[in-house]
Amino acid sequence: MTIGRRAARPDPLLAVLLVLTVAAVPVFALSDAPTRVLLPLYWALMMVFQVAFALIAGRMSRRFRSGGADDVSRAGRRFWRFSALAFGTMALGNLAQLTQVLIGPLDRTAYMGSSVLFGSLVLGILLLTAGLLRHPNRPEHTAHGRARLRLDTATVLAGAATFGVLVVQPQPRTPGVSWALEFALTLLTQPILFLLLLFGVVRLAFGGLSPFSRRVGLLLGVAAVIQAATQAIPESLYLPGGQPEFALYGANLIGCGLAAIGARLQERTAAAPGTGTGARPDHPFTRLPYAAMAATWALSGVILIGQGLTLRCWVVLGGTMVTTVLIVCRQLLAFQHINRLLAERDELTARLTDLAFHDGLTGLVNRTGFLRTLTSSLYSGAPTTVLLIDLDRFKPVNDTFGHATGDRLLIEVAARLRDRVRDGDTVARLGGDEFAVLATGLTSAEAAVLAGHVRDALSGTVRIGAAEVPLSGSVGAATGTGADFDPDALLHAADMDMYLQKHESRERAARAAAARPLPVDDEGAAASPRYR
Numbered sequence: 001m002t003i004g005r006r007a008a009r010p011d012p013l014l015a016v017l018l019v020l021t022v023a024a025v026p027v028f029a030l031s032d033a034p035t036r037v038l039l040p041l042y043w044a045l046m047m048v049f050q051v052a053f054a055l056i057a058g059r060m061s062r063r064f065r066s067g068g069a070d071d072v073s074r075a076g077r078r079f080w081r082f083s084a085l086a087f088g089t090m091a092l093g094n095l096a097q098l099t100q101v102l103i104g105p106l107d108r109t110a111y112m113g114s115s116v117l118f119g120s121l122v123l124g125i126l127l128l129t130a131g132l133l134r135h136p137n138r139p140e141h142t143a144h145g146r147a148r149l150r151l152d153t154a155t156v157l158a159g160a161a162t163f164g165v166l167v168v169q170p171q172p173r174t175p176g177v178s179w180a181l182e183f184a185l186t187l188l189t190q191p192i193l194f195l196l197l198l199f200g201v202v203r204l205a206f207g208g209l210s211p212f213s214r215r216v217g218l219l220l221g222v223a224a225v226i227q228a229a230t231q232a233i234p235e236s237l238y239l240p241g242g243q244p245e246f247a248l249y250g251a252n253l254i255g256c257g258l259a260a261i262g263a264r265l266q267e268r269t270a271a272a273p274g275t276g277t278g279a280r281p282d283h284p285f286t287r288l289p290y291a292a293m294a295a296t297w298a299l300s301g302v303i304l305i306g307q308g309l310t311l312r313c314w315v316v317l318g319g320t321m322v323t324t325v326l327i328v329c330r331q332l333l334a335f336q337h338i339n340r341l342l343a344e345r346d347e348l349t350a351r352l353t354d355l356a357f358h359d360g361l362t363g364l365v366n367r368t369g370f371l372r373t374l375t376s377s378l379y380s381g382a383p384t385t386v387l388l389i390d391l392d393r394f395k396p397v398n399d400t401f402g403h404a405t406g407d408r409l410l411i412e413v414a415a416r417l418r419d420r421v422r423d424g425d426t427v428a429r430l431g432g433d434e435f436a437v438l439a440t441g442l443t444s445a446e447a448a449v450l451a452g453h454v455r456d457a458l459s460g461t462v463r464i465g466a467a468e469v470p471l472s473g474s475v476g477a478a479t480g481t482g483a484d485f486d487p488d489a490l491l492h493a494a495d496m497d498m499y500l501q502k503h504e505s506r507e508r509a510a511r512a513a514a515a516r517p518l519p520v521d522d523e524g525a526a527a528s529p530r531y532r
Contacts, residue, residue: 014264017052020045021257028250035106035244042249043098049256050091056263057084063267079211082131083263086124093120111244112235147333152289155326159292162299162319212266219262226255293327296320359429361407362414370428370436371487378482378490382440385447385479387454388494389417390502391433392472401467408464409471416457421450435473436494444479451477474502 024045028038057080064077097117101110113121212220230252238248300320303313357369365373377384391413398406410433417427417435426438439450458473476498480490 011264011268013052014261014268017049017257017261017264020048021254021261024253024257025247025250028253029247031246038246038249039106039110039244040098040101042246042253043094043101045253046256047091047094047098049253049260050087050094052260053256053263054084054087054091056260056267057081057087060263060267076211079131082127086127086131087259089120089127090124093117093124096120108239111239148330151326151330151333155289155323155330156292158319158322158326159296162296162316162323212262213269216262216266216269219258219265223255223258223262226251226258230255289323289327289330293320293323296323362411362429364414364417364435365426365428367428367430370426370430370438373426374438374487374490377438377440378480378485378487380440381482383442383479383481384485384490385437385439385442385450385477386490386494387437387439387447387451388430388476388491388498389413389435389437389454389458390474390498391435391458392474392502392505393470394433397469401464401469405464405467405469409462409469412462412464413458413471413473417454420453420457442479447477447479451475474498474505476501 028042031038061077061080061084064074064080093116097114100114104110230248238245296316296319300313300316303310303316307313357366357372358364359366374384374386391409394406394409397409410429413435414427414429417437421427421437421439424440428436428438430436437450437454439447442450455473455475458471458475460471462469462471476494476496478485478490478493478497480493485493
């Protein structure tokens with residue numbers, strides 16, 4: 001709560017940065033002040049924005065240092081340290097430029113910048129880009145996610161480069177080797193550096209693990225685009241007739257001011273060390289690459305209608321083709337990913353269906369699957385036979401030999417039942433030690449024969465490891481059609497027959513026990529049954 005109240009208080013530094021940024025274009029475009037006043041003011045404001053960013057980035061670096069030694073804190077600390085060094089370097093170059101403007105002549109170097117300024121600018125952008133590119137992506141990115149990130153980034157940069165190449169042209173002359181070299185040098189020294197910076201911002205925006213929030217990332221991306229566009233504008237537009245066009249200088253200030261404002265917003269909203277850095281949701285769809293492709297197609301149409309198939313039009317068409325090919329590759333990648341997801345879905349569905357209708361221990365159909373098959377068989381009108389099997393004295397097996405032995409006995413019972421039924425018959429484990437068999441097309445007599453085969457299969461003993469486990473079971477049978485029984489009624493009939501078989505089995509065992517002679521004691525007298 002304390003942090004929230006602090007963030008809600010007025011921020012003088014942010015207010016100053018906002019005022020200077022918003023007023024940049026009107027002041028420089030509409031002011032009648034002489035060049036001797038506006039030009040030093042421009043370089044001074046550029047230095048103010050860069051110093052502000054450098055100081056804020058330095059504080060953010062110390063904030064991440066106090067956040068811990070984990071990978072995220074180290075990555076955030078490294079990014080803001082690189083940013084502080086980059087903008088500090090550019091500020092020193094602007095200080096040298098401002099000094100030269102104040103004490104030197106107003107020549108081309110004063111307007112466009114000296115070699116010291118240019119060197120500091122190149123070094124600063126390279127430092128900033130290095131910080132952006134060294135920042136890790138989300139570690140859980142899949143191979144598909146990494147490929148999608150590369151294609152999206154390449155598409156955006158191809159679209160931006162198309163616009164940059166459009167406006168960057170050397171002085172008109174007959175195309176040749178020298179013209180191509182001059183064009184490449186102009187392209188390299190002006191917009192490409194800022195496109196590298198834009199690449200870093202886009203990479204973090206798509207990567208999901210960012211040292212700044214989304215709105216700050218948006219501001220930095222806009223700042224990079226503005227700087228790339230203003231740096232791509234030919235020198236002839238900055239100095240028409242030898243006099244500076246200060247509206248363009250104001251646009252440069254807006255790009256630099258937005259970067260400083262973004263850094264200050266990140267510092268204000270960072271509630272604790274490390275805030276602003278974290279994994280974002282993996283969005284499988286982003287509109288930015290498609291917007292880049294649409295923009296290049298629109299630009300191609302405008303250039304083709306306005307100028308015809310000139311060299312400039314061919315350059316733009318080439319950029320349009322590149323962005324389109326990248327989008328097609330991305331779509332093919334997306335289709336491949338979708339097909340893989342669908343295959344995984346089908347596999348998961350099959351596994352879930354198998355788990356829903358099969359017993360995990362024996363692999364037999366479970367009660368739900370058995371009832372579904374029984375219902376379908378009865379509704380077909382074919383004679384349906386149900387055998388219910390209940391193992392005798394199964395609980396003593398678990399108590400005497402352990403549950404692992406009991407499980408192995410159940411698996412053995414399942415295997416014996418599969419061996420005794422026909423292909424197409426259904427064997428199920430209804431739960432515990434209760435099994436069932438479903439067969440179609442049998443008469444009552446044939447069902448009785450099948451029940452006898454099953455009863456014979458479940459008799460005797462089973463050796464499980466070192467244990468000799470007794471095995472026997474009671475089998476009840478019922479046969480009918482859908483006209484006479486519903487599933488519950490047929491199961492109930494088989495259940496009643498099974499209990500009848502159990503009862504008869506107990507009576508036979510009792511008669512057999514009664515028929516056995518009583519044991520005789522040492523004196524030749526029969527022992528009392530009470531002591532048997």
